[in-house]
Amino acid sequence: MNASAPAASKTAVVTGASSGIGEATVHRLLHDGWRVIGLSRRAPDVDNAAFTWIGVDLGDFTQLEQRATAIDAADAIVHAAGVQYSAPLGQLRVDHCLFGEPARLFILFLTHRSSRLLELVRGHAQLD
Numbered sequence: 001m002n003a004s005a006p007a008a009s010k011t012a013v014v015t016g017a018s019s020g021i022g023e024a025t026v027h028r029l030l031h032d033g034w035r036v037i038g039l040s041r042r043a044p045d046v047d048n049a050a051f052t053w054i055g056v057d058l059g060d061f062t063q064l065e066q067r068a069t070a071i072d073a074a075d076a077i078v079h080a081a082g083v084q085y086s087a088p089l090g091q092l093r094v095d096h097c098l099f100g101e102p103a104r105l106f107i108l109f110l111t112h113r114s115s116r117l118l119e120l121v122r123g124h125a126q127l128d
Contacts, residue, residue, distance in 0.1 A: 011035045013074045015058060016081030018044040025078050026051065037071055040081065 012029050016022030017038025026046060029036050035050045041057050056067045058081050 009033065010075040011037065011073065012076040012078060013037045013039065013071060014078045014080060015039045018042040022080035025080055
């Protein structure tokens with residue numbers, strides 16, 4: 001991505017912004033003119049004025065809550081962060097699977113913070 005960006009009319013928050021699907025989503029949204037706020041543990045390789053990176057471990061609720069206060073409003077949230085565990089055959093535990101502890105904790109956090117997320121997506125609009 002180049003350093004200059006068109007004036008972005010929409011804002012998206014993308015988790016897992018430093019690799020894989022999250023990184024691809026960031027680049028696509030920027031290409032399409034979105035302003036993007038990327039959340040990830042590692043800094044993504046993105047050089048675009050419409051991109052803001054927030055370094056955060058999604059499994060650390062205290063850190064996540066503190067860093068989320070920097071997000072004013074968003075038109076979309078894309079949760080693309082993932083965790084992969086590797087182990088020798090027979091040693092991978094069930095809690096390391098897709099719905100293992102990190103995913104479960106993040107889902108609980110989202111549920112707990114759903115009103116804050118709705119505020120972000122709706123630009124702090126009141127619910128009917």
